[in-house]
Amino acid sequence: MKPIKVGLLGLGTVGTGVVRIIEGHQQDLVSQTGAEIEIAKVLVQDKSKARNIALTAQKLTDSPEDVISNPDIDIVVEVMGGVEPAKQYILEALDRGKHVVTANKDLMALHGREILSRAAEKGCDVFYEASVAGGIPIIRTLVEGFSSDRITKIMGIINGTTNYILSKMSQEGAAYADVLKEAQQLGYAESDPTSDVEGFDAARKMTILGTLGFHANVALSDVKVRGISQVSKADIAYGKQLGYEVKLLGIAERNDEAISISVQPTMVKKSHPLASVNGVYNAVYVYGEAVGETMFYGPGAGEMPTATSIVADLVAVVRNLTLGINGQRGIAPYREKKLKTDDQIRAKHFILLHVQDKAGVLAQITQVFAEHEVSLESLLQHPNDANPSAEIIIITHDANQASMNKVLQQFEAMDVVQAIKSVYRVEV
């Protein structure tokens, strides 16, 4: 078979990893696919920049057309990131009959449907394993490994920055701001960390996982998002005391009627497999009606892990080329989604209150829960330093979100409640 020619859009960290794997594993790749994979052209911003990589100067270009309109190129690998101009380049490449491999979560979360439709129309493959959870082949697992099952819950630690920060806060009892600063110095967090710490990055990935896991047309705007910037040392300490770790989880759930998707800091019981996923590692927990509990763990980012997923996608495209079946696999029909309302979302909750330290307060608090039919699993009362005030930590049984909201509203209006310090979803 003649060599398969690949064009790269971008040569940052991940692009460099792709070049390294293709060069380093050439013999294995040939034995797997029957074809040589050759990097023919690479779009870069600055051709003259010194690079520690085996690419001759004439393979570099600063003109996108040299990749996307190049008749020699069979497959375009997009590793530039961001929505534009990546989207335009990919659509143009598809229009010219080129297959596409991308690591672009923003693009797939916002415009995945449009891109996949265009690909189907043109008989082209679009694969995007690297867009979620770096080196973990979670997209293949959902689409192929669990093709027989009805997945009802997906929970993911899919943002390494926030998991690093929360792990450090837990292990060292450190404050959020201090750990964030350290993470920025180590390069684990961006100088503007908003997208990571406020949960937006995770929300994009959950859009992709929800779409594939539930075969539904999930949109980014369907994901309720709350980040970790308000997680306090006290929350983590009380969580630990009760046997929980705080993790930023993407949570997608469905039953027969409807789905819900969110990203939120969550109290995860220590015995849960997600609780011991620490540092920059990612993990995706998948519950299927038939298979039950599973979890997939690995590096969520980084040059070589992300490149592993991209080149695995390249191998899949090349195998499809060999069989002449490109553009015919992997697009399951979408169901129209229906989102759960607040009274359909059920979960346990952790609540930390500051209340006046006087007789009858506890009775008033528990009465509010009773009124809204929220039953309690445990309740702890501590004296607080700031007298006359007490801290109350409550863990509820499963309760619907609508009732929980009413409980919290009522607390807001009560004089004896000085502050609702924190509220977390709980997963056991």
Add this chain to the structure above:
Amino acid sequence: MKPIKVGLLGLGTVGTGVVRIIEGHQQDLVSQTGAEIEIAKVLVQDKSKARNIALTAQKLTDSPEDVISNPDIDIVVEVMGGVEPAKQYILEALDRGKHVVTANKDLMALHGREILSRAAEKGCDVFYEASVAGGIPIIRTLVEGFSSDRITKIMGIINGTTNYILSKMSQEGAAYADVLKEAQQLGYAESDPTSDVEGFDAARKMTILGTLGFHANVALSDVKVRGISQVSKADIAYGKQLGYEVKLLGIAERNDEAISISVQPTMVKKSHPLASVNGVYNAVYVYGEAVGETMFYGPGAGEMPTATSIVADLVAVVRNLTLGINGQRGIAPYREKKLKTDDQIRAKHFILLHVQDKAGVLAQITQVFAEHEVSLESLLQHPNDANPSAEIIIITHDANQASMNKVLQQFEAMDVVQAIKSVYRVEV
């Protein structure tokens, strides 16, 4: 598309699960494959046996020919287990152009190459995801998810019975014999538990994982096997004290020259992701040169998890039927294996010795390690109840197996060494 007709060989636990999933998820399966999947015929031992399952009497047969020679049947699912007559039935089905899905680890470990060659010859698919680690799609992960990477290490907790026993021993400080008895009463262990507790079941699964992970012609006889029947309460207690859990691991390693595969009880550092896999759960840890550390966790056995993998394979066969590409995917060329010699296998070791409690003994012991260039990471000495004797616990740095063997031989010959109580490989 016309309905795809499936014949089942066997209707035990797993076969029943397959029927339940196909019945229960029919609509999802149609939407994924474009075809209805129909169970046309099921081979059973006793047609008259009462079954709590939606199959009409005329679908049951006690004649294998009704399945394997039935011209209506497209795909044969083999869930009878054991080598014969399963092997004969599968080869006959392939000869008649039927695709095969099997959960049979014994068969694939011993005769996988013959069966896959026959399938390739006849243009048929043979898929066997369910043969290793039940509901975890580890075969797909190795073959497709990591197709781009060079896998250098696979470590698996792939036998639920032994993991249940070791977890209980660790959690309750119980003795092996007592926990085994309890496991037998609960149905987690067979009345003859040899195949599980002596590691033979795990060895078959490692043969399959080693073959796929390393693209090498691994044979069952290449796997060095040691079971858990000699694991003592003391071993587990000392392990815990030093921060380790004892797990029965399948370990496959390779470097550029050679491979080694074993099944053995192993001291696993508590921070390792495999250390917290408890009870009947399975997990497979995969290290790839590019991707780094990954782990895949889930139920390793049971009716529905195993059936999930089987029906996912059925979906893959049906998708291939739709595309007309059966028999053309998934068989990577085999490399000729070369097995590592003892001086090429390197690992840390845990050693528990009983020695005479007198001056100079420690010097003699450490001198033996020094002679064979085995360096020590830690050494603990305890007084022992049986005076005048002392217990010494040693953890070595990485040392090659040949040197370790010489050290142990020399201990055997020394008067001051009363007993080599235990030796474990250590994984951190």
